[in-house]
Amino acid sequence: MELFDVYATYDIAPVSAKGYYLFDGEGKKYLDLYGGHAVISIGHAHPSYVKELKAQLDQLGFYSNSVISPLQQQLADTLETESGCTDYRLFLCNSGAEANENALKLASFYTGRSRIIAFKNGFHGRTSATVAATDNSAIQAPINKQHAVSILALNDLAALESTLEQGDVAAIILEMIQGVGGLDQPEPEFLASLYELAHQFGALVIADEVQSGFGRTGKYFAFQHYPHQPDIITMAKGMGNGFPVAGLLIHSKIEAKKGMLGTTFGGNPLACTAVLSVMEVLSTENLLENATKMEAYFLEKASALSLQVKGKGLMLGIDFGFPVKELRANLIYTHRIFTGSSKDPNVLRILPPLNIDEHALDQLFDALKKELS
Numbered sequence: 001m002e003l004f005d006v007y008a009t010y011d012i013a014p015v016s017a018k019g020y021y022l023f024d025g026e027g028k029k030y031l032d033l034y035g036g037h038a039v040i041s042i043g044h045a046h047p048s049y050v051k052e053l054k055a056q057l058d059q060l061g062f063y064s065n066s067v068i069s070p071l072q073q074q075l076a077d078t079l080e081t082e083s084g085c086t087d088y089r090l091f092l093c094n095s096g097a098e099a100n101e102n103a104l105k106l107a108s109f110y111t112g113r114s115r116i117i118a119f120k121n122g123f124h125g126r127t128s129a130t131v132a133a134t135d136n137s138a139i140q141a142p143i144n145k146q147h148a149v150s151i152l153a154l155n156d157l158a159a160l161e162s163t164l165e166q167g168d169v170a171a172i173i174l175e176m177i178q179g180v181g182g183l184d185q186p187e188p189e190f191l192a193s194l195y196e197l198a199h200q201f202g203a204l205v206i207a208d209e210v211q212s213g214f215g216r217t218g219k220y221f222a223f224q225h226y227p228h229q230p231d232i233i234t235m236a237k238g239m240g241n242g243f244p245v246a247g248l249l250i251h252s253k254i255e256a257k258k259g260m261l262g263t264t265f266g267g268n269p270l271a272c273t274a275v276l277s278v279m280e281v282l283s284t285e286n287l288l289e290n291a292t293k294m295e296a297y298f299l300e301k302a303s304a305l306s307l308q309v310k311g312k313g314l315m316l317g318i319d320f321g322f323p324v325k326e327l328r329a330n331l332i333y334t335h336r337i338f339t340g341s342s343k344d345p346n347v348l349r350i351l352p353p354l355n356i357d358e359h360a361l362d363q364l365f366d367a368l369k370k371e372l373s
């Protein structure tokens with residue numbers, strides 16, 4: 001049986017990984033500056049993560065949400081401390097799209113409205129409402145077009161205000177740094193007005209931190225770079241370091257009937273153990289500080305080659321001003337360095353494990369120097 005076609009793939013098949021390296025079946029070693037799409041936060045096969053997951057599997061691999069889960073409560077308490085969101089509740093699910101789909105559903109239920117405001121070049125997933133809120137009609141089916149969505153230009157305050165004035169907006173969903181879109185960010189003044197206008201017109205603000213969360217930008221969540229707290233924060237990717245897990249922090253003013261949200265697998269003991277282990281390593285190994293430190297080193301190296309960099313922490317993009325498809329392939333096949341692409345054909349994305357060091361970044365810049373000369 002053939003596999004269903006999803007993305008274009010590179011001709012490498014990793015069979016093992018350690019830290020920020022991938023190894024194929026022939027023992028070839030690749031520097032992983034992509035992290036499986038921003039998923040590997042604490043590094044591949046981190047010893048304490050592996051040990052804790054194995055122990056949890058031995059003890060209690062799974063039970064459903066029909067029983068009490070002390071691990072979920074421990075996770076909620078740790079997240080409260082790290083996010084600074086003290087008046088919120090936690091809902092756990094399984095993927096970034098599922099987290100956003102639930103956030104949009106909740107916003108619609110709470111406000112009694114159905115319009116979503118999203119932004120140009122935003123990406124929120126491939127499920128019903130999330131793909132409708134994603135600025136890419138090529139991945140939408142007719143069923144997705146039934147959602148009421150206004151896709152606005154980022155930083156266009158006039159368009160935002162006039163859309164909110166219609167009075168039918170349930171939620172504004174946005175990434176604090178656009179991942180798939182190519183690392184653009186809302187301007188701080190625009191963001192401040194967005195929160196103000198949303199609350200004035202009765203809409204909720206959903207921060208999609210699926211890619212930018214869990215330390216990737218040097219703070220636990222990217223919204224923490226700014227003064228306001230979103231009404232709902234969604235998270236996934238780096239949260240589980242490869243274990244499929246996602247979540248929503250939901251402001252306690254947002255009520256919903258029991259059963260409005262639900263999940264079989266969400267918040268299972270293995271998922272909670274994975275996230276608690278990730279959080280422990282982020283803290284004990286100072287990986288948020290490392291993301292900021294490595295960003296500074298990256299900017300220094302990039303500036304020596306006169307390269308334009310966008311993003312924050314270790315969620316970075318180099319804008320080469322020309323399409324990077326060939327360069328990215330050369331990095332993989334010639335230099336054995338895995339990087340990411342984006343919707344912007346000129347932007348190469350760098351999303352490494354957060355324990356990356358100067359030596360690994362030197363490898364990238366040595367390769368870029370050769371490729372650009």
Ligand SMILES: Cc1ncc(COP(=O)(O)O)c(C=O)c1O
Pocket residue numbers: 037095096097098100123124125126175179180208209210211212236237
């Ligand atoms: C910002 C953002 N939101 C949502 C998603 C969807 O996440 P998932 O692939 O886990 O459904 C992604 C995936 O790339 C993302 O980058």
